[in-house]
Amino acid sequence: MIEENKENINPESKTTNRRNLLKYGFLTAGLTVAGIGLKKVFSEGNDPGETVKVLTPDGKVYETCSTQLKEYRPGPVTNAEARKGIPNKKFVMVIDLAKCDGCKKCTEACQAMHYTEPDREWIKVFKMHEAEATAPFYFPKPCFHCDNPPCTKVCPVNATFKREDGIVLIDNERCIGCRMCMAACPYSTRFFNWSAPDEKQTAQLGNAAYSPEQSVPRKIGTVEKCDFCPDMIRQGKMPACVSGCPMNVIYFGDQNEDAVTNASGVTVKLSQLLEDNAGYRHLEELGTEPRVYYLPPKNRKYPTPNVNAPGGRENKKPTELNMGDMHM
Amino acid sequence: MANQKYNLKEEIEQVREDCLRPTRKWGRSTQIWIGSLLMVMAWGLYCYIHQLRNGLGVTAMRNYVSWGLYISTFVFFIGISHSGTLVSAILRITKQEWRRPITRSAELLTFVSLLFGGIMPIIDLGRPDRIANLVIFGRVQSPLLWDVISILTYFTGSTVFLFLPMIPDMALCRDRLKVCETKFDKFRKWLYTKMALGWQGTKTQWHRLELTMTIMTIVIIPVAVSVHTVVSYIFAMTLRPGWNSTVFGPYFVAGALYSGSAGVILGMVAFRKLYSLEKYITPRHFDLMGRIVLALTMIYAYLNLNEYWIPAYKMATAEGHLLNDLFSGSYSIAFWTCQFGTVLIPIIVLAIPAGRKLIPITITCIIIVLGAWVKRYLIVVPTLLHPFMPIQEVPGSWSTYFPNYVEFSVTAACLAGIFLVITLFAKMFPMMAVWEVEEGIQIEYDKQAAIELREQRETEEAKNILGNAGTANEPIIQQA
Numbered sequence: 180m181i182e183e184n185k186e187n188i189n190p191e192s193k194t195t196n197r198r199n200l201l202k203y204g205f206l207t208a209g210l211t212v213a214g215i216g217l218k219k220v221f222s223e224g225n226d227p228g229e230t231v232k233v234l235t236p237d238g239k240v241y242e243t244c245s246t247q248l249k250e251y252r253p254g255p256v257t258n259a260e261a262r263k264g265i266p267n268k269k270f271v272m273v274i275d276l277a278k279c280d281g282c283k284k285c286t287e288a289c290q291a292m293h294y295t296e297p298d299r300e301w302i303k304v305f306k307m308h309e310a311e312a313t314a315p316f317y318f319p320k321p322c323f324h325c326d327n328p329p330c331t332k333v334c335p336v337n338a339t340f341k342r343e344d345g346i347v348l349i350d351n352e353r354c355i356g357c358r359m360c361m362a363a364c365p366y367s368t369r370f371f372n373w374s375a376p377d378e379k380q381t382a383q384l385g386n387a388a389y390s391p392e393q394s395v396p397r398k399i400g401t402v403e404k405c406d407f408c409p410d411m412i413r414q415g416k417m418p419a420c421v422s423g424c425p426m427n428v429i430y431f432g433d434q435n436e437d438a439v440t441n442a443s444g445v446t447v448k449l450s451q452l453l454e455d456n457a458g459y460r461h462l463e464e465l466g467t468e469p470r471v472y473y474l475p476p477k478n479r480k481y482p483t484p485n486v487n488a489p490g491g492r493e494n495k496k497p498t499e500l501n502m503g504d505m506h507m
Numbered sequence: 508m509a510n511q512k513y514n515l516k517e518e519i520e521q522v523r524e525d526c527l528r529p530t531r532k533w534g535r536s537t538q539i540w541i542g543s544l545l546m547v548m549a550w551g552l553y554c555y556i557h558q559l560r561n562g563l564g565v566t567a568m569r570n571y572v573s574w575g576l577y578i579s580t581f582v583f584f585i586g587i588s589h590s591g592t593l594v595s596a597i598l599r600i601t602k603q604e605w606r607r608p609i610t611r612s613a614e615l616l617t618f619v620s621l622l623f624g625g626i627m628p629i630i631d632l633g634r635p636d637r638i639a640n641l642v643i644f645g646r647v648q649s650p651l652l653w654d655v656i657s658i659l660t661y662f663t664g665s666t667v668f669l670f671l672p673m674i675p676d677m678a679l680c681r682d683r684l685k686v687c688e689t690k691f692d693k694f695r696k697w698l699y700t701k702m703a704l705g706w707q708g709t710k711t712q713w714h715r716l717e718l719t720m721t722i723m724t725i726v727i728i729p730v731a732v733s734v735h736t737v738v739s740y741i742f743a744m745t746l747r748p749g750w751n752s753t754v755f756g757p758y759f760v761a762g763a764l765y766s767g768s769a770g771v772i773l774g775m776v777a778f779r780k781l782y783s784l785e786k787y788i789t790p791r792h793f794d795l796m797g798r799i800v801l802a803l804t805m806i807y808a809y810l811n812l813n814e815y816w817i818p819a820y821k822m823a824t825a826e827g828h829l830l831n832d833l834f835s836g837s838y839s840i841a842f843w844t845c846q847f848g849t850v851l852i853p854i855i856v857l858a859i860p861a862g863r864k865l866i867p868i869t870i871t872c873i874i875i876v877l878g879a880w881v882k883r884y885l886i887v888v889p890t891l892l893h894p895f896m897p898i899q900e901v902p903g904s905w906s907t908y909f910p911n912y913v914e915f916s917v918t919a920a921c922l923a924g925i926f927l928v929i930t931l932f933a934k935m936f937p938m939m940a941v942w943e944v945e946e947g948i949q950i951e952y953d954k955q956a957a958i959e960l961r962e963q964r965e966t967e968e969a970k971n972i973l974g975n976a977g978t979a980n981e982p983i984i985q986q987a
Contacts, residue, residue: 298902305899320896329746335649336640355640356563356633358573359651365746367894371573371633373564399562400633462895465746 255390256413258350262391264342269434269470270407271345272421273452274319276476279428281306281317281484288423292408294380294395299370301405302420306484315486316476319428321420322347322368322405323461323469330360330369339402345434345470346407348391354401361402365465369404372397407431417442434470515952519945525784526676526937526944527683533934541930544923551920554913555630563633565913571898572891572908577631579884580918583766584624584925585658585738586759586879590767590774591617591665592731593799596724605795607947608787611940612774614669616767619928621662623921628654630917650744653737661734664727670702671720675942678706695935735763742886748826749890758810765807766879768800769872774929776869778938787939790864797863800872801854808850829893838889841881849878 229245255261286300295301301321308315324347331339331347338354341347361369376397384396392409408418416422417440421431424442432439432449440446452458456474558565568575594613598606628651629635645652681699684692706712739759742750752758772793779788818826819834833842853871856862862871888908892898898906910918932938 298905303899305897307897333649333651333744335646335651335655336637336644337646338640338644353637353640353644354634355637357628357631357651358633359649359741361570361573362742362747362750362891363745365895367571367896367898370570372562373569374562402633465895467746 255388255410256392258352258391261348261409262340262342262350264344264346265409265412266343267435268344268412270324270412271432271434271439271449272321272324272407272471273430273439273449273458273474274471275428275430275456275474276316276318277456277474277479278426279304279317279319279476280426280481282425285319285420285424285429288419289405292411292419294376294383294397296377296380299403301368301370301403306486308484308486314476314479315484316479317484318473319420320366320368320461321471322407323366323467323471324407326468326470327466329363329365329467333359333363335359344409346409347404348406348409349394349402349404350391351394351398351401351403352389354398356400356402358402365462365467369402372399372401372403375399515948518948522787522944522948523679523683523941525782525786526939526941527680528782537930537934541927544927544930547923548920548927551916551918551923554916555920558630558913558917559635563631565911567904567908567911567914569902569905569908571894571901571905572888574631574887574891575908576884576910576914576918577627579887580880580921581624581627581631582738582759582883582887583880584620584627584921585735586763586766586883587620587770587876588617588624588661588665588767589731589735589760589763590620590771591615591668592727593764593768594771594796595668596727596731599720599724600728603795604947604950605792607943608784608939609771609775609792609796610672610943611669612778612938613771614665614672615929615932615938616770616774617665618662618669619925619932620770621658621665622928623925625658625662626921630921650737650740653740657730657734657737661727661730664723664730668723668727671716671723672940672943673702673936674704674706674716675708676937676940677703678708679941680937698935732760735760742890746895747890748823748893748895749829749886752814754810754813758814761803761807761810762879762882765800765803766876768796768803769875769879772796772800772868772872773876776865776872778933782933782938784939787944793865793868794860794863797857797868800875801857804850804853804857804875808854811846811850825893825895829889832889832893833885838885842885845878845882845885849874849882 230242231245233241233243235241281304283304285302286304289295289301290297290299293301303320305318305320306315307318324345326341326345328341328347331341334340335357336353336355338351339347339349339360356371358371361371376399381396387393387396389396389398390410392406392413394403394406397403408416411418417431421429421440422442427441427443427445430439430441430447430449430452432446434449437449438446439449439452452474453472458472458474460469460472566575566577591614594606595610595617599610629638632638641652641655645655647653677699681696681703684696684699687693687696736756736759739755743752743755745751775788775792775796779785815830815833819830822830832838853875856867856871862868892906892908
């Protein structure tokens with residue numbers, strides 16, 4: 180149509196030009212009417228679409244045809260939103276060491292969620308053995324999302340930051356890869372993208388938009404770590420490790436609400452849980468104020484970890500694995 | 508008297524000749540030396556491009572040892588850069604006459620080691636393409652930004668400090684280079700003219716130069732101290748065992764002065780030999796510099812004692828594991844070699860007068876410089892291998908570290924870069940501050956002249972006394 184018109188814009192044939200335009204114009208109009216008619220005929224056999232009432236995010240109610248509705252998939256939030264955090268929340272995690280049997284399902288769930296290579300355990304299950312006479316136990320360790328975070332303090336470019344909701348995130352589009360935060364973190368929580376992310380992962384993610392809340396797609400030469408799955412939280416879901424734990428070890432919730440929930444959906448009062456079980460924080464004396472609490476490993480119902488088993492520290496003899504390296 | 512003045516002129520002429528001679532010759536050995544340095548640098552550049560393309564994964568660094576040879580070398584080079592400040596500024600401010608022939612080489616060493624020291628952390632960056640973020644999003648709260656600020660300040664300051672006393676020498680070079688046949692000579696003439704900044708040696712110009720030098724001398728000392736202090740803060744501001752230490756600032760400054768002053772002696776040895784400056788850099792210079800290195804090594808040894816003995820007495824859990832590894836574990840050989848071989852033995856050698864002679868002092872200084880480098884590595888790496896959380900079930904490459912060929916090649920290229928800049932500088936510009944040496948000779952002659960004058964007067968007066976015996980007592984007393 181446009182092509183035709185272009186051809187007809189010619190000073191030599193002004194009269195034909197107008198006539199043609201009218202002719203084609205009518206033709207198009209006719210076709211459009213016919214098209215609408217045909218569409219009506221064919222769609223009659225299918226669902227005609229009920230009229231439903233919907234509530235928009237700004238609180239207005241609309242009536243619309245159900246065929247017009249799409250499932251809402253939140254895209255990545257903007258960088259400014261990712262830096263601010265979810266308003267009026269203070270996320271907190273409680274890990275019940277009495278229940279952890281070291282199955283590492285939390286790690287697996289986390290790795291699946293974040294397309295992580297097997298050697299990068301954002302939540303890692305340690306076998307702890309503090310002294311010869313004390314009992315060994317399993318110790319899952321995510322990022323502690325400290326309230327006095329040593330990592331964000333030292334970042335020269337504000338690529339890693341503390342949000343209002345307590346979460347510490349990394350902006351991989353700003354990180355310069357100096358690894359000062361890795362040196363500063365006393366819990367060895369941070370991982371560096373030493374090489375380009377592997378091809379399988381790149382293929383899975385395609386050209387997905389990046390947001391600090393998703394931590395993927397990975398970027399070479401930048402730092403990554405456990406992010407408390409803020410993208411899941413925004414969808415009203417639990418972080419991957421929490422819902423992935425078959426033993427209901429990990430509780431997650433909002434400190435402002437004083438409530439935490441585990442994988443089975445059991446919600447308990449945070450303050451009561453910590454009070455009843457003598458909850459504590461790991462390496463409290465460092466003053467980093469972690470947002471992750473632990474419940475002591477008492478009355479365990481599973482075999483204690485064998486800390487002398489080979490495969491601990493690969494380059495060392497199994498006998499060297501105990502005490503020396505098992506400090507807390 | 509007239510005869511002596513003639514000698515003075517002749518001697519100054521000799522100084523000028525000795526200082527400017529090396530800038531005229533580009534011998535075969537120089538060409539080979541520069542060629543091999545360029546080859547090392549080219550290979551290092553190739554390795555760095557490899558690293559840029561494939562990420563820092565091509566190095567031996569992994570998640571536990573996330574800083575390795577690059578950062579250790581950064582600390583070492585910055586340490587060496589303290590040489591210039593020490594020799595030049597401190598000896599200037601204390602009016603040590605013997606400093607004159609060695610200030611230029613010390614200042615040059617500062618300038619070059621800072622230049623390449625500053626490059627090291629950029630090489631270590633995962634995303635050097637985002638370096639502008641340091642300016643766009645820079646956080647003053649980060650120790651890394653303190654480093655950027657203080658190193659840039661020190662670099663600017665030491666460049667000025669190197670350049671200022673070069674101005675009269677540049678004018679000398681400009682005036683002496685009369686025949687400009689080759690293109691290179693024409694370039695040199697142009698360069699000297701530009702760098703002399705229109706120096707004519709007038710009274711006002713001398714006055715201004717002296718004033719600026721005095722200000723720079725005073726300013727550069729606190730800047731130098733601040734640089735190595737904040738370099739130590741990259742480590743000391745963390746909670747890590749072994750780094751979490753309040754003595755780290757002075758410990759690093761002492762270590763820097765100890766390695767830097769040894770570096771100056773090595774520079775003295777090299778230039779003395781290569782440019783036949785035996786007349787100017789004398790055994791006395793080595794003796795005096797040896798005493799300075801001795802004093803600094805003793806301060807460094809004292810700080811080492813504080814750094815290791817205090818935690819070793821207490822053996823707190825996490826720190827204890829690190830110290831066990833250093834004292835009797837996988838790093839014990841390197842650790843004790845550093846403590847005894849490069850700190851205690853130099854103290855003994857330099858304390859003996861015979862140890863401050865040319866050959867023993869050269870060997871001692873080589874040991875000190877290498878020992879300082881290894882010590883930096885021992886500060887950075889073992890701590891990273893002893894985190895609070897145990898290292899468990901990780902790939903074998905994560906729980907050990909030794910630099911691989913990429914890191915060694917890139918570091919070697921930076922070292923070659925240091926040598927290259929020094930060589931080119933020495934071939935273009937006089938390696939001794941000509942006017943400063945001249946000034947020294949002038950002062951020496953004035954002293955001599957004053958002594959002779961006094962002797963002459965005394966003999967005359969003695970004659971007078973003999974002539975008017977008994978009556979001329981009073982004038983003599985008045986004179987005294």
